Amino acid sequence: MAEQTSVPAPGAAYADRPILVTGAAGFIGYHVARRYLAAGRRVVGIDNLSPYYDPKLKTARLAELGRFDGFLFRKVDVADPSAMATIFEAHEPTLVLHLAAQPGVRHSLHKPHDYVSANLAGFLNVLEGCRHHGVRHLVYASSSSVYGAVTAEPFNEHLPADHPVSLYGATKRANELMAHSYSHLFDLPATGLRFFTVYGPWGRPDMALFLFSRAILAGDPVPVFGQGKMRRSFTYVDDIVEGVVRIADRPAVASTAWNGGDPDVATAAAPWRIYNIGSDRSVGLEEMIDTLEAALGRKAVRDYQPMQAGDVRATAADVADLFEAVGYRPETSLEEGFARFVAWYRSYYQT
Incomplete structure (x- = not known):
């Protein structure tokens, strides 16, 4: 692996005004906000504290962020649209990190309107705020789910991503296109980051690592979907955060090489860019459970089941563009990351 380059303290270019982090009580939003606060940046965090999963975990994250003098939270x-307009008018952020969303592939099968409201209307309100308040860079969370039916591996940003297999993935792809229109029309620098299966301390209780840990410790069966043949680019949350803060300090610029006759789908003639952030090692579900068993010191009872609707069989991240842009690629091993998660889980839940 090539040596990773060092960078200045995150957010130095935006020290004149606070950084706005949406979804600050969420898993990734919490970690991103904490990173900037630890570097001495001022952060305005917003969240609606949705009950999609236990809000107590969200309030606990906010309590951790509240230990920093530079943190201001608004529910x-x-x-x-009115509340978002007020936030932009009151704080005039120059960097916006949009990490709020309605997550979950399977939830979108039953509650589709939640995704239209949070992921489409919500993103429009963010774009409008950025447009009218001189934001120098909008960085927003996309997802590996946009690749959908694509089977060419590893997934890279220059592949078409127009066949999502879940509404969640469709809304994330729509976000990328909405951002492009604002970049084109209003010269708004916007960068979309496609995250791959993020895990770690303070994670989401609906994610596999959380669910499997709970089941194994309770002696309950672990549902192994896809008959154990599924693979994912499991990515430790600190690696995601490192990619976010490095990209945030490099506002998207228009590509002088972009050609409308042969369009590159990851760049544009506007200040708009797409990057993957994920581990470049795709791990099988069986290996994932083996590694978790070792971290927990317990064996799992495996309950093999077919694929679930909306799931894809494999994800594999190509992060060459990320490394070329900021000299970084995720590097935390599965063993190290799972050990850190388990240590946090046991401490938080006293198991």
Whole structure:
């Protein structure tokens, strides 16, 4: 692996005004906000504290962030246009990290309107705020789910991503296209980051690592979907954060090489860019469970089941563009990352 380059303290270019982090009580939003606060940056965090999963975990994350003098929290729903306009008017952020969303592939099968409200209308309100308040860079969370039916591996940003297999993935792809229109029309620098299966301390309780840990410790069966043949680019949250803060300090610029006759789908003639952030090692579900068993010191009872609707059989991240842009690629091993998660889980839940 090539040597990773060092960078200045995150957010130095935006020290004149606070950084806005949407979804600050969420898993990734919490970690990103904490990173900037630890570097001495001022952060305005917003979240609607949705009950999609236990809000107690969200309030506990906020309590951790509240230990920093530079943190200001406002309970705001990104889908509320008036409240979002007020946030932008009151704080005039120059860097916006949009990490709020309605997550979950399977939830989108039953509650589709939640995704239209949070992920489409909410993102529009963010774009409008950026447009009208001189934001120098909008960085927003996309997802590996946009690749959908694509089977060419590893997934790279220059592949078409127009066949999502879940509404969640479709809304994330829509975000990328909405951002492009604002970059084109209003010269708004916007960068979309496609995250791959993020895990780690303070993670989401609906994610596999959390669910499997709970089941194994309780002696309950672990549902192994896809008959154990599924693979994922499991990515430790600190690696995601490192990619976010490095990209945030490099506002998207228009590509002088972009050609409308042979369009590159990851770049544009506008200040718009797409990057993958994920481990470049795709891990099988069986290996994932083996590694978790070792971290927990317990054996799992495996319950093999077929694929679930909306799932894809494999994800594999190509992060060459990320490394070329900022000299970084995720590097935390599965063993190290799982050990850190398990240590946090046992401490937080006293198991």
